[in-house]
Amino acid sequence: MTHGSRLSAIVPPLVSLLVIGAGLELALLATATPTYLMPRPSVVLSALADNAGELSRATLQTALAASLGLVFSAVFGGTIAVVLSMHPWVRRAFYPYAVFFQTVPVVAIAPMLVIWFGYGIRAITAAAFIVSVFPIIANTLSGLLSTDPALCDLFRIYRAGRLATLLKLRLPSSIPHFLTGLRIASGLAVIGAIVGEFVADTYQAGGGIGTAIEVAIKEQKTDKVFAAVLMASLLGLGFFALVNLASFLSMRHWHVSETKE
Amino acid sequence: MTHGSRLSAIVPPLVSLLVIGAGLELALLATATPTYLMPRPSVVLSALADNAGELSRATLQTALAASLGLVFSAVFGGTIAVVLSMHPWVRRAFYPYAVFFQTVPVVAIAPMLVIWFGYGIRAITAAAFIVSVFPIIANTLSGLLSTDPALCDLFRIYRAGRLATLLKLRLPSSIPHFLTGLRIASGLAVIGAIVGEFVADTYQAGGGIGTAIEVAIKEQKTDKVFAAVLMASLLGLGFFALVNLASFLSMRHWHVSETKE
Amino acid sequence: MSHSPPRPHTPESGIGVAVSISKLSRHFGGRQVLADFHLRIDAGEFLAVLGPSGCGKSTLLRLIAGLDRPDAGRVAIDSNPWPIAYVFQDPSLLPWRTVLHNVALPLELTGVPKEQRLHAAAKLLATVGLGEAAGRFPAQLSGGMRMRVSLARALITEPRLLLLDEPFAALDALTRQHLDDYLQGLFMARRMTVVFVTHSIAEAVFLADRALVLSAAGGTILTDRPIALPRPRREAVQTTVEFASECAALAQVLAQGHSA
Amino acid sequence: MSHSPPRPHTPESGIGVAVSISKLSRHFGGRQVLADFHLRIDAGEFLAVLGPSGCGKSTLLRLIAGLDRPDAGRVAIDSNPWPIAYVFQDPSLLPWRTVLHNVALPLELTGVPKEQRLHAAAKLLATVGLGEAAGRFPAQLSGGMRMRVSLARALITEPRLLLLDEPFAALDALTRQHLDDYLQGLFMARRMTVVFVTHSIAEAVFLADRALVLSAAGGTILTDRPIALPRPRREAVQTTVEFASECAALAQVLAQGHSA
């Protein structure tokens, strides 16, 4: 990132937002698409404004569970990847279970979630975790397995223990992969929290984005559904931007993907 | 993979399966956990046997949609990553929309899915695609952006066009990243197809795994829910194994992650 | 190692291009690597560049090749220099291609039919002593072998401007001498323009029409010395007094550049 | 470049370890790189290894270091060789660490306190002429600078067994001479065991107690020749007749090894 980059970071997305938004608005107007099928951006925005209080409260609630889930994913996913990286046999024996976690629909294990974790934020966090952990595992693992063999040799020469090799070599060199995993996981944590809310939200005093979506679907308020989805996306984008910032800060000196821009 | 590796590829997962399966069985027996919460592995297996015909038909149906979705994800995700890799501005302008796609719950856009793609396999494939495309984009993009700058210089020296550089340099060097994305996407395509079936399956004479899960949940047949989830996992594992095979075949000569084992 | 006989020597019809560098500046962070650098390289000239480690030789080559942009000044190349070839200081091979396909890459990029380019690559590989390694992947080569693959790749296009960044540093004396001879033969046959970065004074004197010595700091040209020895220079020239005196002269400037 | 004075010279109390290699074989695919290889390196001996590119020098070093497993035979090292140090043919620096922290890495791995190890690293960096580059990242260095960082890193642990794979190939003659001198000083002070792969015959004769020439094929030892020149050898020794005749003898064997 060079000087004056703040502007160039803001302008392109704004321009594309305006162009795509306006294009969509016109297209939907031209085809006279009814709001109950797909609301125009302007309608979604006014729904967003009308429900600003409710939706921002919902977003905060979902944000909490999603970010907790994401943190757990980062920590446990990273740890699991480290364990899996230790030996091909460990990988063959246990990697398949990670796939199991990835392919299980949250509704199928909803009772277990709520009975083990209780209704509310804990179960929702667990859902966010389950949905978002696999990309962290897969990416970190592939990073750990791609460590430059010459550098591994160096550490072997100095009889670096497993832990030292891990901390000072394998983990740093898998940072780019880990961050890509985190980028994917950040959106998945949001969707995981939303799906978790579908099955475990305590909504007596409002609820999260998931509940807001459910309610809006039941009330057939498509504009509000999209407004809630938009909030979810903004949340995902927020996480995404944080990961990009972490990526820039941790790799600006040494990794092509950050030094080239 | 060395000679005799076939055995060593099979033994560890089998051993871990037996150990974990037996452990789970005993633990659930010991705690007298009711089947409606979590059925014992033996109960799940017998449910699997009892419903073998129905579940295998359901699995085939889901497999078709999931694999189509996965192929679309690979093709379009790869293409989108290529487009995004072209310039930081393109990335800033359009990467956020990929995040939008990732964070939108399938139920929220169910009407659009069904109305645009029709009921059945097309809408389900679309759901599998939407859910699984982001990891491909994120990983391939990070691979494309990590191309060795020395090799880029080489191609610049020879005035290689954008296309040639893409085909002969950037894409090959991002294969490991793409495959990691595909590994993540393979499980997500399965879950995407399942969620797609929740909203768009045409249940005529049996549906996909998603419908089987929903129906079994409603009928309080937890053992069958888990049997169906198991089939989904096996499907995910099948895709996963295919990706691993592709990874081995394409990188066995030159990439550490495949040459080391 | 076989020396395939290059085309007959016709100096006036050389393929080389002239390069004029004027007021060139390049800095990294606070370090001024090149400042107000002037240099003219004639068409069909063989220029050797010497200088202490880190003085800016590679930077200069990258600027000439257009791989790096100067902060000020410019590099002008008379007429179309294409194809340029560049042997980087690191071999930079595509790890997923065999040696043969790595060497054939430049021809592949210019659309030469497969059979033809693989044939050319195989011939060049034999020339650099790697005929048997054609089917191996870069990871299966020794350091010196990789450098030779990189050299073969550079030579496959018959470049008009050839930039070489210590191409023989990783090679033993004999292999090096063979390749020096081969390069000289090629040069005499084609009269391309060559910029040759080396740390070996003897090699510079053996090969070049002119040798440049850069200073450690600021990329100043300490000396710009024509090497008047007649071509073809045979291995034996290295034992002559003229050769020794050229070497001594350059060594002296280098020593002085080091302390600068 | 400053030469920090090494500890006083006590040859009998050297820290070097003896290495015995017997019946060592290593092949890659169908290529037998080393076959039934025998070699004994005495404690505190400086062994130079010469040989054509691709003959198996790096492979031998890796086997001695235990980084590669032989197909047959063994490498026995008397007493605990630790710390070993190895300068790889490629610099192999950690890209996310500054030069200073790269050099300090071996001490970090052995638990030396931060201040102490950074101090030692800074001193060594100054010795290899990179005092000013301490805060840079590897990607910001020239090729020769990277090799010097790698050398500094190897020397920071006071190794008992020092394996060097063409450490000075990317350096200009003067820097090279300075480092040769420094290495000799270090060797005389510590009497570690050194295995030094080089392509420079002169460098081998200048530094080594004994020089080995390997053949192009099969890793046979063509000659195993003690270099009897007295230490300390000064730069001037290179102009003596004894030096020249040692060089000539090795050159001749090398030439013969090439055709083998």
Added chain:
Amino acid sequence: SAGGDAPAADGRTPVALQLNWVPEPEFGGYYAALQIGADREAGLSLDVRGGGPGTPVEQMVAAGRIDFGVSSADNVLIARSRGADLVAIYAVYQTFPQGIMTHSGRGLKSLAQVFESGTIAMEPGTPYERLLRQRFGLDKVRAVPYTNNLAPFLHDPLFAQQCFITAEPIAARRAGADPQVFPLTDVGYNPYAGVIITRSKVIAENPELVRSLVATVRRGWQAYLQDPRAANAEMHRLNPTMDLETFAAVAAAQEPLIAPADPSESELGTMRLERWEALAAQLTELGIIDRAEPSNAFHNP
């Protein structure tokens, strides 16, 4: 007609009906109609399409992707207020089949008491959830989503949940619980359910088709009410997850809900304006819709 249905070979008019769940007793009449050939006799070729939990039936019908689907009266009024042109033409359940199920061990006497302690699982956003929330408040209970799954109910004696009064209590009892059911009609919420919907355009352009379909469906339901066994067997074949015993039990349980609420009403499936008006008033009062013309929302062909 939507769905791209080609006329059947024997000249019958193809017509598709989109369900919102897989074959179950709540759809028994449609399968019975097929079995007795009621569609054939009416000149139709009926295609009954199973659905899933998220099937967007209202939107599909409104958008013209399909002409007929299964919904409920409250959804019709809501959809109409959002601009969708939906009209109900037949109502299977004359009495609203949903309620709140609790454990009878709690000794609760009324719906009001359900909302005084424990946990209540409902689908948030449904009209009756709104109604109960407005009537009783959710401040003393924990409100959680209903996910079709009985496990939390079985696990927690203080758990209450919404239910199809024909289905879940049977399953709960079979799982060893002793459920107690408060029908939502207790609080005066009684919209038509199992309602067949179409667009007014279809009615205007093809009144004969609508009439034939309603006749077919009515004959099917009559047959199913008389003897559900054959249709149950067929549905069990299609949906083996539900066993025959359950089919029979649910069919029996739903019978009184399907029978005309008003004895003066002779025919199955007929709807009355007062009921629609009452519903419209309720929904408007709840703030779910802001306007309604209930007379346009249904059509008895």
